[in-house]
Amino acid sequence: MIDLRSDTVTKPTKEMRQAAFEAEVGDDVYGEDPSVNQLEALAAEKLGKEAALFVTSGTQGNQLAVLAHCKPSDEVIMEDNAHVFVYEGAAMSALAGIQPRTIKGERGAMNPEEVEAAIRPEDIHFPETGLICLENTHNKAGGTILPLENMKEIKDIAQKHQIPVHLDGARLFNASVATGIPVHEYAAYTDTVQFCLSKGLGAPVGSILAGPKEFIDRARKWRKRLGGGLRQAGMVAAPGIYALNHMIDRLAEDHYNAKVLAEGLGDISGIEVEGQVETNMVLLNVKNLGLTSEQFIQKLESQGVLAVPYGPYTIRFVTHNGISQEDVQTALSKIQQAI
Numbered sequence: 001m002i003d004l005r006s007d008t009v010t011k012p013t014k015e016m017r018q019a020a021f022e023a024e025v026g027d028d029v030y031g032e033d034p035s036v037n038q039l040e041a042l043a044a045e046k047l048g049k050e051a052a053l054f055v056t057s058g059t060q061g062n063q064l065a066v067l068a069h070c071k072p073s074d075e076v077i078m079e080d081n082a083h084v085f086v087y088e089g090a091a092m093s094a095l096a097g098i099q100p101r102t103i104k105g106e107r108g109a110m111n112p113e114e115v116e117a118a119i120r121p122e123d124i125h126f127p128e129t130g131l132i133c134l135e136n137t138h139n140k141a142g143g144t145i146l147p148l149e150n151m152k153e154i155k156d157i158a159q160k161h162q163i164p165v166h167l168d169g170a171r172l173f174n175a176s177v178a179t180g181i182p183v184h185e186y187a188a189y190t191d192t193v194q195f196c197l198s199k200g201l202g203a204p205v206g207s208i209l210a211g212p213k214e215f216i217d218r219a220r221k222w223r224k225r226l227g228g229g230l231r232q233a234g235m236v237a238a239p240g241i242y243a244l245n246h247m248i249d250r251l252a253e254d255h256y257n258a259k260v261l262a263e264g265l266g267d268i269s270g271i272e273v274e275g276q277v278e279t280n281m282v283l284l285n286v287k288n289l290g291l292t293s294e295q296f297i298q299k300l301e302s303q304g305v306l307a308v309p310y311g312p313y314t315i316r317f318v319t320h321n322g323i324s325q326e327d328v329q330t331a332l333s334k335i336q337q338a339i
């Protein structure tokens with residue numbers, strides 16, 4: 001099987017398994033797991049934030065951010081197809097009593113003026129805007145990169161209105177490798193950041209939530225309340241340390257493979273590649289084949305290629321550490337056969 005469903009399917013490298021085996025551990029609820037502490041310190045330093053918290057998933061990191069930033073009844077501004085709005089089971093409403101307020105973005109980037117217009121003025125009738133959420137890269141838009149200028153403009157507006165900004169940076173390192181802009185420069189236009197160790201960086205488990213120390217202390221307490229207190233978690237933190245030290249630059253290979261895949265798909269009649277490939281995702285439209293995305297995915301699976309639907313006629317392919325250049329060529333010939 002050539003698994004192009006997501007970069008979440010990456011398996012740990014043998015070096016990560018060795019790091020897990022050798023990891024020094026302790027009880028992380030008491031703050032005594034040396035590997036978790038090392039990972040959190042390394043991540044905070046890379047992002048230029050005061051502190052960081054090792055969490056079980058990107059969803060947990062995002063939802064802890066909402067819980068630690070907001071109070072029940074707050075409104076949170078986010079892009080219309082943001083992961084926190086589409087793919088987290090309405091957690092912010094269910095767990096934090098939040099009202100989401102969405103703005104349609106352009107390739108994932110919200111218009112700063114529309115963000116400012118969505119901020120609620122003081123009025124006994126209105127909810128209070130408690131947080132602005134950004135996403136970089138933007139998943140549903142096809143792994144697109146939020147321009148630094150866009151993030152800066154939104155942060156300036158947020159600052160003016162004294163509203164925090166959280167970045168869902170599940171694939172922030174993909175944006176950084178694609179643009180050459182260090183992650184701490186993106187993070188400078190946020191109050192808090194979540195990024196995934198378990199996606200393109202290849203670790204088996206986990207994400208990082210980073211921000212001011214007092215915020216991270218609150219998020220840690222929320223994680224404990226939700227039963228997320230970790231014990232000898234060094235065994236899964238150690239692969240994350242390896243990922244941050246050795247798996248960032250290679251993301252460029254995933255970006256290259258995505259571009260090669262998109263170019264090959266563009267040569268297949270009836271298939272239309274949506275937008276430009278900016279990182280490790282390719283969106284394609286199969287409407288001209290007279291098939292729905294679900295129907296085409298079934299045909300692909302029978303040929304040994306896995307993908308996910310991203311709309312009635314849109315399919316998403318994601319390249320990652322488990323996909324080689326040869327896999328891309330094989331996938332292209334199998335996709336051709338599936339038609």
Ligand SMILES: Cc1ncc(COP(=O)(O)O)c(CN[C@H](C(=O)O)[C@H](C)O)c1O
Pocket residue numbers: 005006007008056057058059060083084087135137138139168170171196198207
């Ligand atoms: C931008 C962004 N933020 C957060 C998350 C959540 O991460 P996890 O909870 O899956 O670790 C994801 C995962 N994205 C997954 C994928 O792309 O296959 C699925 C859709 O949930 C994400 O893409």
